[in-house]
Amino acid sequence: MKLLLAEDDAILADALSASLAKAGFEVEVAPNGAVAEFLLLKQHFDLGVLDLGLPMVDGLTVLKRVRAAKPALPMLVLTALDGLEHRVAGLNAGADDYLTKPFDFPELEARIRALLRRARGAGGGSAQQFGKLSFDRDARRASVDGALLDLSPREWMLLDLLLSQRDRVVTKDQIAESWAVDRSESGAGSIEVYIHRLRRKLEGSGTAIRTVRGLGYLLEEGES
Template sequence: MRVLLAEDDDILADALAEQLGNAGFQTEVAADGRTALEALTSQPFDVAVLDLGLPKLDGLSVLKAVREVKPALPILILTALDGLEHRVAGLNAGADDYLTKPFDFPELEARIRALLRRFKPQAGSTVSLGALSFDREARRAVVDGEPVELSPREWELLDLLLTQRDKVVTKDEIAQAWDLDRNQGGPSSIEVYIHRLRRKLEPSGVSIRTVRGLGYLLELQA
């Protein structure tokens, strides 16, 4: 598994790279945002760990740019910025997890492995609804023959909604599927991803209806 570690603190970066290597990860370190962005957009990585306070190009800008070309890459933010507004901004920009400094390495490793498990292709048959075709095994979503680019969280959200079609999916169920807690901007983050997924599903004839006070329901438009 290849990890891109974007961290400008040389001592911390070297220590983390060594620990990740001992844990079985092939780790490349980027000491600034521009280097991280170039590496992430030109090379294959299984997961990225981004500091927000990077020189030359901040981590949030790197995150947004990477999401434009690699919406399915699992990305974890690792930063000393622990305010709620920073968590919400990072998650809304496309991060899949958020860990604040100081931290213990076992937790970082556990979170990386959780991301890799979460976004690993899972066996299952293709599900079709309207013009939407959703292949869990190939991790492929298609609308009228055209592939739909989904971020990891959008993918999990659509999978959950399809699995529980004809049943209202609550925000708590979505948060559990994402391993999301209240300190990570829970409800507001979910609403952002619901909005993004709605837009991507519009051409398929499939809609996500908000059931006030309960959650969300996937249904085929009449």
């Protein structure tokens, strides 16, 4: 399992990286928020361990941007701030778990393994079925009743985001942030255009994209 450890304290980062490696994880270290954001958005990781007090780009900002682009990626937040308001801010920004410094390594390892088990149990990274729609994130394949969907990069990211947030409304800001990691279709159309295209391709799948006026879009069972 590959982890991203974002920690600006070099001594702590080296110690945690070594301990995590001994525990069987592959670890990449980011010394600041800018590097953490770039790596998390551009590379594959099974989990991110993110200190909130990062230089250049603060950890809370990184967390919000990564959560918008990769809703299913487990994120564990580390911080020296133990006030209730800081914990709430981290969780509201998209953290899956929260650990206050100082902590013992066995607790960190246990929380990481718990998050990874939860992600596997939720079907992260495996083929998923929604009506006649089959979606496999790892293989980057989507099909309706066995027929492969021809999706552009933005259509793929849009479908991935909607499926990951199936029970929640996805805002236009979230969609725009997820697209920000890919420039291959820059200027190719508005969000409404891509929603329309994706709706057409999902016809007959038993999955529909509903517009929630003033809020965004919601994926639900049933035809649009």
